[in-house]
Amino acid sequence: RIQAKLIGFLQPQAALQRLPADGGIANRYGRAIARYRRGDLQGALTEIDSLLAAEPANPFFHELKGQMLLEGGDPAAARSSYVRAAELYPGEPTILVPLAQTLLASGSPADLQAAVGYLQQAIAAPRGASPLAWRLLATAHGRRGEMGLAAVALAEEALATGDRETARRQADRAARELPEGTAGWLRAQDVRRAAGG
Numbered sequence: 001r002i003q004a005k006l007i008g009f010l011q012p013q014a015a016l017q018r019l020p021a022d023g024g025i026a027n028r029y030g031r032a033i034a035r036y037r038r039g040d041l042q043g044a045l046t047e048i049d050s051l052l053a054a055e056p057a058n059p060f061f062h063e064l065k066g067q068m069l070l071e072g073g074d075p076a077a078a079r080s081s082y083v084r085a086a087e088l089y090p091g092e093p094t095i096l097v098p099l100a101q102t103l104l105a106s107g108s109p110a111d112l113q114a115a116v117g118y119l120q121q122a123i124a125a126p127r128g129a130s131p132l133a134w135r136l137l138a139t140a141h142g143r144r145g146e147m148g149l150a151a152v153a154l155a156e157e158a159l160a161t162g163d164r165e166t167a168r169r170q171a172d173r174a175a176r177e178l179p180e181g182t183a184g185w186l187r188a189q190d191v192r193r194a195a196g197g
Contacts, residue, residue, distance in 0.1 A: 001026045008033025025054060032064065041072045059088035063095050070098055075105035086118075093122035097133050104139055115140045131160045148177030152184050155191040167195035 007015040008030040015034035019027040032047035048065045055061060066081035082099035089095055100115040100122070119137040123129035134157035141150035155170035174188035 001029055004030030005033060009037060012037035025051065029061075029064075036068050041068060044068055057088055059085040059092070059095065062088065063098075066095075066098060066102070070102060075102040078102045091121060091125060093125045093127065093130070093133065096122040097130065097136065100133075100136055100140070104136060104143070107143065109144075112140050112144050116144070129156070129160065131157045134160060148174050149184050151177060152188050152191070155188060155195075159191055159195055164195040167191055171195065 004015070004019060004026040007018070012034035015030045016038070019030045019034070021028075021031060028047060028051055032044050032051065035041075035047060036044035045065065045068060048061060048068065051061045052058070052065065062081045062085035066078040066085060069075070069078035069081060079099070079102040082095060082102055085095045086092070086099055096118040100118040103111040103115040103118070116137065119133050119140065122133045123137070134153045138150045138153035138157065141147070141153060151170045151174035155167045155174060158164070158166035158170060171188040171192040175185055175192070178185040178188065
């Protein structure tokens, strides 16, 4: 399945030629990805729905459907796929981050709060946080009017990408916005030190 996934993402035309349509799950998985990568969203969704019918408890099939829908411009439809994937594979950052992205698209206060929670879980995962997780967390805090916390998240994102100047600038902004001694203020000081300031 991993090989089929890689071929589907990296060589979609070759995947469609080499993976038989009437093959097993792995072949169909690769073909679904290849169709998606070639812009055939409806064909890809039909394929992934057939895979979900065969393996309804497979979190990676739900995650792939969510990705297709999210990147296809329909975050509202993607949400249920990511929610199911997160239920089946709790705490997985590669599921939690795009789930939070679908929630940010709605902008409701409850969804923004849930997005912050999912992003904090993803960031706390052992593998660490992706810059995208920090960017989305900054967005969520900003939409909630929590500008100091948004600045901390932007400082973390900049540090993760090696942009020390932006990390220092955002950490300074966070330190001005947040009450001294709070967790966010302390984290801003840590980022400032890590960025060489």
